[in-house]
Amino acid sequence: MQAESSRRIILLIEGVPDSESSLMHPLVNAGFTVASFVSGREAVSWSQEHQPDLIVMDASSMRSNGVRISRRLRGILAETPIIYCRSEGVIEEPAATADIYLEQPFTGRKLLNRVKDLLPADPAQEEIRNWRCFWRNSCATRSPSLHAAS
Secondary structure: OOOOOOOOEEEEEEOOOHHHOOOHHHHHHOOOEEEEEOOHHHHHHHHOOOOOOEEEEEHHHOOOOHHHHHHHHHHHOOOOOEEEEEEOOOOOOOOOOOOEEEEEOOOHHHHHHHHHHHOOOOHHHHHHHHHHHHHHHHHHHOOHHHHOOO
16 A cells, blocks of 8 residues: 555554445545554554554454454554544453543544544644744734835
């Protein structure tokens, strides 16, 4: 999979096909490149050759053990943050296999907020934001006479 250098890659493991995915659509609409897998085994295999920026797992829809897959991914991608989605009220063994746990049901907006919590700001976008803020603030503090053509 080739991704544009400016787009973040999210590994999504969800036990449903892409067409039925409720998690993929908000991520794609927010501008992320999503590598989606139904099988945890395929996702682990893919992750041995690729470096996603973030992992989102929907353990409630997977046939295999989500904690075990999360541990395997953590072993391969130790620094990659993981969002672990689980059914409401399900208590799994306490393990440091994820950075954030989300209990379903939740909205796409809540998922995106958690993604933003874990991913550092894109340096290029941060630079643009800083310049906009700089110009907005410097233009607001200048007197009107400074805007006149010389």
